[in-house]
Structure formats: structure tokens, C-alpha cells
Amino acid sequence: MPFIRTSFLFLFFPLFLILYYIVPIRFKNLVLVIGSLLISLWFDPAFFLIQLNLSIVTYIFGYLLSSKGTIQRIRKIIFISSVVISAGTLLYFYIGQHILTLLETAFSVSNTTQILTPLGIAYYVLSCVSYLIDVYYGRAQRQESLIDYLAYIVMFPKLYAGPVIAYANMSGQLQNRKISPKNAFAGVCVFIRGFAKKLLLADTVYSLYADVLSQGFDNIPMATAWLAALSFLLALYFDFSGYSDMAIGIGKMLGFSFPVNFRKPLISKSVTEFFTRWNISFFHWFRTYLHIPGNIGRSNKMLWIVNISLIAVAIAIWHGIKLNFFLAALYFTIIIILEQTVLLHTRKKCPHFIRTIITFILILIGSILISQTTPLSLGTYALALLGLNGQPCYNNTTLYYLSAYIIPFIICYLCMGNFFYKRIHRIKKSHPKLYTYAHPICLSVLFIMSVAFLVASPAHDFLCIVGS
Amino acid sequence: MKAYKILLLLFICILAIPIIFFLIPADMNGAKEPMPTPTVNALGNREYQKTVDDALADRIVGHNTFVQLKTWLNLAMGQKESNGIYIADNMLIQKPSLPGPEAVEEIAGNINAFAQTTSVPKYVLIIPSSAEINQASLPTYAPKLNELDFINGIYARLLPDIIRLDAATPLSSSKDAQVFYHTDSQLTSFGAFSIYNYNIKSMGFVPASYSDFNIEYAPIDYYGKLYQQTPYAGVKADRVDLYHYNAAKINTTVQKYDGKKVTTNNDLYYKEYLNTDEGVYVFLGEPAPFTSIKTNVENGKRLLVFGDENIGTLSQFFSIHYAQIDIVDLPSLTPNAARAIDINNYDEILFAISTNALNDENMFENLSMLTDKGGNT
Numbered sequence: 001m002p003f004i005r006t007s008f009l010f011l012f013f014p015l016f017l018i019l020y021y022i023v024p025i026r027f028k029n030l031v032l033v034i035g036s037l038l039i040s041l042w043f044d045p046a047f048f049l050i051q052l053n054l055s056i057v058t059y060i061f062g063y064l065l066s067s068k069g070t071i072q073r074i075r076k077i078i079f080i081s082s083v084v085i086s087a088g089t090l091l092y093f094y095i096g097q098h099i100l101t102l103l104e105t106a107f108s109v110s111n112t113t114q115i116l117t118p119l120g121i122a123y124y125v126l127s128c129v130s131y132l133i134d135v136y137y138g139r140a141q142r143q144e145s146l147i148d149y150l151a152y153i154v155m156f157p158k159l160y161a162g163p164v165i166a167y168a169n170m171s172g173q174l175q176n177r178k179i180s181p182k183n184a185f186a187g188v189c190v191f192i193r194g195f196a197k198k199l200l201l202a203d204t205v206y207s208l209y210a211d212v213l214s215q216g217f218d219n220i221p222m223a224t225a226w227l228a229a230l231s232f233l234l235a236l237y238f239d240f241s242g243y244s245d246m247a248i249g250i251g252k253m254l255g256f257s258f259p260v261n262f263r264k265p266l267i268s269k270s271v272t273e274f275f276t277r278w279n280i281s282f283f284h285w286f287r288t289y290l291h292i293p294g295n296i297g298r299s300n301k302m303l304w305i306v307n308i309s310l311i312a313v314a315i316a317i318w319h320g321i322k323l324n325f326f327l328a329a330l331y332f333t334i335i336i337i338l339e340q341t342v343l344l345h346t347r348k349k350c351p352h353f354i355r356t357i358i359t360f361i362l363i364l365i366g367s368i369l370i371s372q373t374t375p376l377s378l379g380t381y382a383l384a385l386l387g388l389n390g391q392p393c394y395n396n397t398t399l400y401y402l403s404a405y406i407i408p409f410i411i412c413y414l415c416m417g418n419f420f421y422k423r424i425h426r427i428k429k430s431h432p433k434l435y436t437y438a439h440p441i442c443l444s445v446l447f448i449m450s451v452a453f454l455v456a457s458p459a460h461d462f463l464c465i466v467g468s
Numbered sequence: 469m470k471a472y473k474i475l476l477l478l479f480i481c482i483l484a485i486p487i488i489f490f491l492i493p494a495d496m497n498g499a500k501e502p503m504p505t506p507t508v509n510a511l512g513n514r515e516y517q518k519t520v521d522d523a524l525a526d527r528i529v530g531h532n533t534f535v536q537l538k539t540w541l542n543l544a545m546g547q548k549e550s551n552g553i554y555i556a557d558n559m560l561i562q563k564p565s566l567p568g569p570e571a572v573e574e575i576a577g578n579i580n581a582f583a584q585t586t587s588v589p590k591y592v593l594i595i596p597s598s599a600e601i602n603q604a605s606l607p608t609y610a611p612k613l614n615e616l617d618f619i620n621g622i623y624a625r626l627l628p629d630i631i632r633l634d635a636a637t638p639l640s641s642s643k644d645a646q647v648f649y650h651t652d653s654q655l656t657s658f659g660a661f662s663i664y665n666y667n668i669k670s671m672g673f674v675p676a677s678y679s680d681f682n683i684e685y686a687p688i689d690y691y692g693k694l695y696q697q698t699p700y701a702g703v704k705a706d707r708v709d710l711y712h713y714n715a716a717k718i719n720t721t722v723q724k725y726d727g728k729k730v731t732t733n734n735d736l737y738y739k740e741y742l743n744t745d746e747g748v749y750v751f752l753g754e755p756a757p758f759t760s761i762k763t764n765v766e767n768g769k770r771l772l773v774f775g776d777e778n779i780g781t782l783s784q785f786f787s788i789h790y791a792q793i794d795i796v797d798l799p800s801l802t803p804n805a806a807r808a809i810d811i812n813n814y815d816e817i818l819f820a821i822s823t824n825a826l827n828d829e830n831m832f833e834n835l836s837m838l839t840d841k842g843g844n845t
Contacts, residue, residue, distance in 0.1 A: 005521050006520075006522075006524040006525045010483055010486040010528065011486075011487060014480050014484035014487065017480050017483075018480060043517065181472035181473040181476050182472045184476050185472040185475050185476050188475070200541075214565075253476075397609070397611045399609040400608070400611060403548075404607075405546070405547075408545050408547075411545075440475055447482075449541060451528075451534060452537040452538040453538050455525045455531055455535065455538075457551060
């Protein structure tokens with residue numbers, strides 16, 4: 001992921017920003033496109049070629065879809081073909097390697113060709129499909145300008161880890177956005193917050209999970225297994241939301257308004273609510289584009305169940321053709337169905353804090369399913385979590401982890417809720433002058449601490465790499 | 469609005485300032501590595517990108533201060549380690565790791581397979597790490613690996629004619645006198661002397677006593693590679709010391725083959741390193757695939773050593789007893805260097821490897837270069 005690379009942060013990004021702010025407004029999209037393509041070329045030349053090809057193909061399809069002379073039946077065929085090509089590109093990378101391996105085995109052919117999934121392809125394909133759907137259904141006009149269209153499709157802030165923004169919600173900003181110093185500085189604040197979440201919190205707590213993983217799950221006590229699970233979930237949240245904040249912040253600096261992507265999901269009171277707070281843009285995209293047409297309100301329960309099941313399967317496929325994603329999708333789907341049907345009234349009687357704790361535990365178990373990519377590792381981990389692997393409940397290593405990570409866990413707990421937000425908001429209201437001076441100073445301190453972590457251990461990767 | 473403009477400009481300037489330092493050559497800005505050369509093939513190469521990011525991070529203005537800040541922040545958050553290094557009372561200890569149980573069989577198997585290709589007497593010395601010897605200094609509850617069991621497991625599987633040497637016992641009994649550096653994972657000269665003194669009898673020699681040596685200290689403090697990664701202010705600085713044997717006049721020359729050329733030093737020690745940050749290179753210079761120490765010891769005995777970073781300090785003592793010691797760094801051994809080595813031309817062969825080095829699963833991969841053709845020139 002580029003944002004947490006020294007080469008991006010201290011070389012590409014400042015030069016890009018200077019050029020972006022200097023050029024007249026009519027050239028800003030061009031600068032954005034060139035910058036985004038340069039990043040793709042640097043990080044993944046193969047992806048750069050795929051990006052260019054698919055972008056142009058999608059642009060042409062968009063032109064054909066909005067041509068006045070095209071009859072409806074042909075429009076439909078063009079639309080279906082274009083979506084199949086886009087989605088097919090993603091599927092090619094997900095299952096291509098498996099098919100290649102099967103063919104090699106079947107025909108006893110030795111081949112060293114490897115099909116590697118390019119970084120960002122999954123989010124990129126969502127943008128292409130969104131463009132095609134919105135143009136087909138008339139939710140937005142197709143972009144006549146190739147540069148403006150490419151600015152939406154390839155823009156680097158949202159390319160690698162979202163937020164996922166429907167074309168209809170972005171089209172107006174491509175030509176009519178206002179770049180004000182106030183908004184740009186607001187973007188800097190959001191960026192630094194995300195930067196700190198990733199480097200100070202996510203990477204710190206993840207090292208516990210990585211340490212346990214390197215030891216193997218078959219020899220760890222139950223308490224260590226649960227600590228590792230907790231660290232993975234917290235790392236995943238702060239990593240993902242950190243990247244989202246950085247993307248949103250950069251978007252603001254460039255004059256774009258991206259939607260908030262995470263709204264304190266770990267303090268949700270139900271799993272249903274969790275998915276309205278976690279990676280909001282992503283789930284909203286799937287709910288928007290993959291719903292079954294017709295009146296499928298809660299009164300038509302069966303259709304609703306079928307609908308969310310289809311969405312869950314699509315989301316699992318999007319993440320990668322791997323057992324862990326399907327298991328997690330099945331797990332969460334069942335819980336959501338139960339919450340909205342059998343447990344609907346029971347839930348409402350339960351105190352809020354109990355519901356929050358139960359939801360957190362359910363999410364924790366779901367994250368365990370996501371973290372293990374093979375049945376064997378999942379089985380071994382499950383045995384450790386249940387204390388069925390012949391190990392004691394805890395040992396000295398558990399105490400070591402507790403003593404070494406208790407403070408980071410406490411900080412994570414305070415940051416995942418409203419603790420800091422409420423206090424900062426209170427100070428802003430009661431002491432606006434103090435806030436005006438203290439805010440940039442605190443941000444500077446946060447930035448310096450984050451840079452220290454970056455410089456001391458460069459090149460951190462996104463913890464949840466889609467498709468890998 | 470003006471205030472926001474100023475703050476925004478300040479942010480961009482802070483991001484842009486390091487660019488100036490990226491342009492300064494490595495030797496002028498204190499960076500350790502030159503910038504990687506850009507090539508077309510490097511595009512999309514994740515390893516190359518990491519090299520570039522590391523090189524840029526190395527050149528960030530105030531790099532050392534940032535690394536110290538990170539260490540301090542880790543400690544403030546209650547962490548007892550940073551960058552894989554334990555921050556103990558007054559020393560830094562590399563976090564230990566051992567290969568899995570199947571590696572014990574593999575390591576012993578590799579040594580046995582080699583041993584069967586020659587009748588030259590063979591010795592194996594596996595050196596435990598600082599984490600094992602200084603367990604009492606590790607942070608509370610820090611996981612402790614049983615390196616002694618690991619070492620004994622390998623020894624139990626070696627062929628009977630291979631002589632096992634014991635490094636753990638002398639190091640444990642001498643640990644209060646600092647047998648490992650506080651800021652590096654290597655043996656100190658005293659640690660090497662302890663191992664030598666305890667084991668040289670098994671190799672048929674009378675050990676030199678401590679009083680047979682004049683100790684020369686480096687003029688400056690030494691902060692080793694652990695400190696470079698985790699600059700903890702509370703750690704005690706090291707001082708590299710050289711043990712000069714004074715009971716007899718021994719002339720020594722060292723020849724090193726670095727893969728491209730041969731260099732000669734007319735002394736056991738590379739004293740030009742004593743005043744530098746890389747003080748430990750005073751012992752046989754920088755690592756090389758093949759190093760040959762020649763002395764005027766009259767017995768004419770030749771020792772072949774497969775060693776790692778600790779062989780430098782050990783060579784001070786072994787060179788008292790051998791006319792020639794050839795040291796092979798197995799992981800970096802090249803076919804050219806291997807061709808010049810005939811294992812049957814030596815009087816003794818010694819494997820002197822630390823448990824840390826045994827984590828490299830390719831450690832013994834290049835042994836076959838010496839045995840496939842019988843090691844003949």
C-alpha cells in the first residue's frame with residue numbers, strides 16, 4: 001500500500017501536491033491521473049497495463065451505453081458484456097492460478113508461470129462496474145472527457161483500500177470541486193489521524209499476533225490464543241480505518257469529499273449495526289448494486305434472506321476465492337438473519353452494554369474465521385481457543401504478552417469508542433481558542449511519532465490484503 | 469483562511485524537506501547504504517521497492533533521533549522489545565528463535581553426511597545465544613527457548629567420531645564477566661576466551677592462560693548492530709578489546725577472498741576499524757566467503773573452520789595453536805572459492821556456529837560444493 005511507504009510520503013506525495021496546487025483547475029484532473037498511473041507503474045507495472053486496458057474498455061462501453069442510437073436490447077447486451085469483462089478480470093486473477101495448477105496436474109506439464117493478483121484490482125473493478133451500472137441506469141451521465149473519467153477510475157487515494165465510491169456520487173466532483181485551504185487542512189488532519197492509527201496502533205498490536213503465529217497455534221495456551229485473536233481484530237480495524245482515513249484525508253486535500261468509511265464499528269450493539277459502521281462505502285456499494293429488484297422489505301422475509309445471502313456470497317468472492325471468506329460470510333449472514341428474525345425482540349430487551357459486549361465477541365469470532373486461510377490452521381487455532389490442545393490455560397508467555405501489550409490495548413479501547421472524540425469536542429466548544437492552538441500542535445506530535453515508527457521499520461503492508 | 473494556508477504549506481514543506489537529503493551522497497549524510505540503482509526490471513519488484521524505502525528512511529533528516537524516539541515510545545507503551553530486540557537491564561538481547569524439531573535431524577544429517585566424506589578429525593561447537601546465557605536479564609515473563617536441549621539434540625545425533633565441544637558451560641560460568649556484547653549479538657573476546665580455554669584441551673592443545681595475554685582496548689565506545697536497530701539510551705556501551713598473546717612471538721597474516729579479489733593484512737587484527745562504528749570488524753575484517761590465517765606456529769597444523777560472526781573473536785585464540793586456519797562462511801561460499809579448498813589437506817575440521825545462524829535453513833546448502841568433487845582442485 002503506497003501511503004505507508006517512505007518513497008510515497010516523502011518523495012512522490014509532496015511533489016505531487018505542489019504540482020497539483022500550482023496548476024490551473026482545468027489541469028488538476030490530468031495531474032491526478034498522471035500521478036495515479038505513475039504510482040501503479042512503480043508498484044505494479046502489470047497492474048498499470050491492466051488498469052489502462054480495462055479503463056479504456058470501460059470508457060468505450062460507457063460511450064456505447066449512452067449513445068442515443070443504441071437500441072435497448074443491444075444496450076442490455078453491451079451492459080452485461082461490460083460487467084462480465086470487468087468482473088471476469090477479477091475472477092481471472094482469483095481463480096486463474098488454481099485452474100493453471102489443475103491443468104498442469106491433469107496434463108503432467110511443468111510450468112513456472114504464476115498468476116499474481118495485482119494490488120488494488122478488486123477496488124478498481126468495483127469502480128469500473130459502478131461506472132457502467134450508473135451510466136446504464138441513467139443515474140449519472142457518462143464522462144465525455146477521458147481525463148475526467150480516468151480521474152474517477154484510477155485516482156490513487158481510493159484505489160488500493162477504498163473507500164468505494166459510486167460513480168454517481170463522484171461524477172459531480174470531477175469537474176466542480178472546490179479546493180479550499182480550510183478543507184485541505186481538514187484533509188491533513190484526517191490523514192495524520194489515519195497515519196497514526198496505522199503505525200502507532202495497528203502495527204503495534206499486530207506484532208503480538210505475528211509473534212504467536214510464528215510459534216504456531218498448536219503449542220499455545222488458551223489465553224494466548226484469545227489475546228492473539230484480540231490483537232488481530234484490533235490491528236485489522238485500526239489498519240483498515242487508518243487507510244480509509246488517509247484516503248479520505250488525501251481526497252480532501254485534492255478537493256474531493258469522500259464519505260466516512262468507519263463509524264466506531266467495534267462498539268456496535270448488533271452485528272447488523274456493525275455492518276452499517278464497518279467499511280460503510282463497501283457494503284453500501286454491494287447493497288446498492290446487488291439488491292434483488294422489487295419490494296423486499298422486511299415483510300417479505302424469504303426474499304430478504306435470499307438477498308442478503310447473495311450479497312454475502314458476492315462479498316466473499318470479491319475478497320478472494322478462499323474458504324475463510326466464505327465461512328465468515330456464512331457465519332455473519334446467519335447471525336444477521338437471526339438478529340432480524342428470531343432474536344429481534346429479545347435483543348431489544350437486553351441492556352446496551354451487554355449487547356455491545358456480545359456483539360464484540362461475535363465480531364471477534366468472525367475475525368478469527370477471516371484470519372485463518374486453511375482448514376488445518378483454523379482447526380488448530382480453534383483447538384487452542386477452546387483449550388483443547390493439551391496446553392495450560394495460560395503460561396509465562398501469556399503474562400509477558402499481557403504486560404507488554406496492556407497499554408496498547410487500553411489505548412486501542414479508548415480509540416475505538418468515543419472517549420477521545422467526546423473530550424476533544426468538549427474542549428473545542430468550551431475553549432475554542434485553546435483548541436485552535438492545541439489542535440495543530442497535537443497533530444504535529446502525532447505525526448512525528450508516526451514518522452518515527454515508519455522510519456525505524458519502513459515498508460509496512462496492509463494487513464488484510466484482498467485476494468492474496 | 470490565511471492560517472489554514474500557512475498550516476497546509478507547512479505540512480507540504482515538512483514532507484518535502486527530506487527530498488533535499490535524498491540527493492546528498494551516502495558518505496556525506498551519514499547514510500549506511502547508497503541509493504539503489506534504478507533499472508527497468510526494478511519496476512514492480514517488491515524487494516527493490518523495499519530497498520528504496522529503506523534507503524530513503526536511512527536518509528530522513530534526524531533518522532537516528534526518530535529511531536530513538538520509536539524505542540522510547542515502545543518502552544513508554546510498556547513494550548519490552550523493539551524491532552525484535554529485548555531491552556534488558558543494561559543490555560540489548562536479540563530475541564531468540566530456534567528452527568523446528570525437524571531441523572535438529574536435518575542439521576545433524578548435514579554434518580554427518582559431510583563427516584563421512586573425509587577421515588580428517590572433526591569437531592562441532594554450537595554456541596548458544598546471549599538470550600540463553602543471559603536469561604536472568606531478559607524482561608519478566610519473556611519467553612525462554614531451551615537452546616541447550618536443541619544443541620544437545622543435535623549432538624546426540626552426530627556420528628560417534630565427531631567430537632562435540634561445549635560452549636554453554638564456560639559461557640554460563642563466566643556470564644557475570646560479560647561474555648556477549650551489550651549492544652551486539654556477538655561474543656566478546658572474554659566470551660571467546662572462555663570457550664577456547666574450556667575446549668582447546670579436547671583438540672589436543674594446552675590452553676594459554678589469561679595472564680598470557682596483553683589486552684588492548686579500543687579508544688572509543690562500540691555500539692553494535694543491536695543498538696543500530698534499537699538505540700536505547702539506558703544500555704551500557706561496549707568496548708572492543710584485543711587479546712595479544714605475549715607468551716610467544718607469533719607472526720600472522722590474513723588473506724581474504726571476498727568473491728572478487730584477494731586482500732592481505734599483515735596482522736591478525738584490522739586495526740583501522742578500532743576507531744570506527746564497526747569495531748568488531750577489527751577481528752578479521754568484514755565478513756567474507758573465505759579467510760585464511762597463516763602463522764609461524766611450528767607444528768604445521770592446518771585447521772578448516774566453518775564459522776559465523778563469532779569466529780573473529782575465537783580466531784585470536786585458535787591462531788596460537790595452528791600454522792594455518794582457513795575460515796569458510798558457508799552461506800556466502802562461491803564455487804570459485806570452493807574449488808580452492810581440499811578438505812583432506814587439513815589436519816582438523818571445526819564447525820563453530822551459533823544457534824542464531826542455524827535458523828538459516830540454507831546454512832549447509834553449500835557444503836556439497838566441497839564434497840561433490842572431493843573438494844579437490
